[in-house]
Amino acid sequence: MQKHIALYISNKDDKNQLIEHILSKNSIINYSKLKGAIFSKKTLDKFIDEEVRHGNFNIVTSTKNSLLNSSEGERKKALLKYLILQNPEYILVDNVFGNLDVNAQKNIEETLTKLSLKIPVIQITNRKKDVLPFIDRIYKLENKTLVLCKETETTKKEEIKHFSQDLPKPYNLIKPQFDLLVKFNNVTIRYGDRTIVKNINWQIKPGEFWQLVGPNGSGKSTLLSLISGDNPKAYNQDITLFGVKKGSGESVWDIKRKIGYFSSEYLRGFERLHSIEKMIISGFFDSIGLYKIPSERQIMLAHQWLKVLDMFDIKTKSFLSLSVGHQRLVLIARAMVKHPPLLILDEPTNGLDDNDAELFSKLVNKIASESNTAILYVSHRKEESLLKPSFIYQLLPEPTGSIGKSIKTS
Ligand SMILES: Nc1ncnc2c1ncn2[C@@H]1O[C@H](COP(=O)(O)OP(=O)(O)OP(=O)(O)O)[C@@H](O)[C@H]1O
Numbered sequence: 001m002q003k004h005i006a007l008y009i010s011n012k013d014d015k016n017q018l019i020e021h022i023l024s025k026n027s028i029i030n031y032s033k034l035k036g037a038i039f040s041k042k043t044l045d046k047f048i049d050e051e052v053r054h055g056n057f058n059i060v061t062s063t064k065n066s067l068l069n070s071s072e073g074e075r076k077k078a079l080l081k082y083l084i085l086q087n088p089e090y091i092l093v094d095n096v097f098g099n100l101d102v103n104a105q106k107n108i109e110e111t112l113t114k115l116s117l118k119i120p121v122i123q124i125t126n127r128k129k130d131v132l133p134f135i136d137r138i139y140k141l142e143n144k145t146l147v148l149c150k151e152t153e154t155t156k157k158e159e160i161k162h163f164s165q166d167l168p169k170p171y172n173l174i175k176p177q178f179d180l181l182v183k184f185n186n187v188t189i190r191y192g193d194r195t196i197v198k199n200i201n202w203q204i205k206p207g208e209f210w211q212l213v214g215p216n217g218s219g220k221s222t223l224l225s226l227i228s229g230d231n232p233k234a235y236n237q238d239i240t241l242f243g244v245k246k247g248s249g250e251s252v253w254d255i256k257r258k259i260g261y262f263s264s265e266y267l268r269g270f271e272r273l274h275s276i277e278k279m280i281i282s283g284f285f286d287s288i289g290l291y292k293i294p295s296e297r298q299i300m301l302a303h304q305w306l307k308v309l310d311m312f313d314i315k316t317k318s319f320l321s322l323s324v325g326h327q328r329l330v331l332i333a334r335a336m337v338k339h340p341p342l343l344i345l346d347e348p349t350n351g352l353d354d355n356d357a358e359l360f361s362k363l364v365n366k367i368a369s370e371s372n373t374a375i376l377y378v379s380h381r382k383e384e385s386l387l388k389p390s391f392i393y394q395l396l397p398e399p400t401g402s403i404g405k406s407i408k409t410s
Helices: 015-022 041-054 072-085 102-115 220-227 232-236 252-257 276-284 296-308 324-336 354-370
Strands: 005-008 036-039 090-094 121-125 137-142 145-148 182-191 194-204 209-213 238-241 259-263 342-346 374-378 391-396 403-408
Touching: 015 090, 015 121, 036 041, 036 072, 041 072, 072 102, 090 102, 182 220, 194 220, 209 220, 220 232, 220 342, 220 374, 252 259, 259 324, 276 296, 276 324, 296 324, 324 342, 324 354, 354 374
Parallel strands: 005 121, 005 137, 036 090, 090 121, 194 403, 209 374, 209 391, 259 342, 342 374
Antiparallel strands: 137 145, 182 194, 182 238, 391 403
C-alpha cells in the first residue's frame, strides 16, 4: 500500500526550494526515478506562457476556452484533468483548494481520492483544514529538513496579535460628491456568444462591507474588472462609478485613484528591493517604487500605519524579507494610506497559512469598522468566522448567464 504524505508549511517556508528538495534523490520520498506530475500555480503559469508565446493550446477548459481567457477555477480543474491523462507515477499537489468553489473542491477531493488508490499523492498545504482525507503522514519543515508531525502539531496555533492602535485619520478628507460608489443598472456582459452575467443590478454605498460570491466561472472577476476600470466592456453598459457615468468622458485614472486594490496575484509586481516604509509611502503616488519626494504629512501618516501594523521598528527592512502574510499587511496599508472610498480585495487570503489568514482578516475587519472606506472582497474560502461582511452579492449561474442577488447579513 502506498503512503500518501502531506507537507504542512507556513508562509515563512520557501515552497519552491521545498518542492525541489522533496523531488531530489536525497529526500525521504525518493521518487526521482518515477515520472511525476506537479499540480501547482507554477505549472499552470508555464502552460499559459506556452499559449501566449508559442500558441500551444494543450489544455482546453470545460467551456472550450484557452487557459488565458478562463477563470482561475476553470484553469485548475482543466490542469488536473490534463495531468491525470498523462498517467503519472506520482502526483504532487500544491494549494489544491485555493480559488476553487465548494463544489469544485469536493470534485477535486474525490478525483484525488480515486487517484490515491493507484499512485502516491504528495500534498503541500498551509491550511490544516485542507489536508486530504487519505493522507497517511504529515510532515513539516524544521531547519530545512522534513520532520514527521504528531497529530496535534498541525493544530498548534501561534498567538495572533491584535491591532491595538487606532487607524490614521484620512489624508485628504474629500467631501464625497456621490451617494453611491458603484451603481450597476441591468448590466449584461457577453464574450462571443456566451452571456457571462445578465441584468445585474447592484449598488455599493460609502462605508459598506461586501463579499462577492459565486461558483467558479460565474463572473466575479468580470464584475470586479468593470469596477476597477480595466474592462472595455463597461462602456456599453449603464454603470455609474463614484457619481460619474461610465462612457461620459471620465478618466480611468480618476476612478483608479478612488480605489485601493489588492489581489493575492499582486505581489508579482513588487520585485524590487524597497523598504517597508517606502512601500507604504508609494501608495500616495500610485506607483510601485518611490520616485517622488513625500511630504512630511505623508511620511507621518505612513508611520502611523507602520505603528498599527507593529512594524515601525523594522521600517527600513526590505519588504521582500517579510513573510508573505506580513507582506500582505503592508500592501493593505499601502492601498489604504490615501483612505480611498473603496478597497477591493481579490482572493485576499489565498495562499496564506492559518495564522496569517487570521491576522490579515483582523486588519480588514478593523478597517471596515474604523474607517469610512467601503470594502469589497472576493473569496471562496469560508472565512466567515474571520471576515465579517455586512452584505453579500451572490452570482447564481444560469444557462443564459449569471444573475445576481444582494443579501444583508446583519
Ligand atoms: N477574455 C475572455 N474571453 C472569453 N471568455 C472569458 C474572458 N474572460 C472571462 N471569460 C469567461 O467568463 C466567465 C467568467 O469568468 P470570471 O473570471 O469572471 O469568473 P469568476 O467567477 O471570477 O471565476 P473563478 O472563481 O474561477 O475565478 C468564465 O467562464 C471565463 O472563461
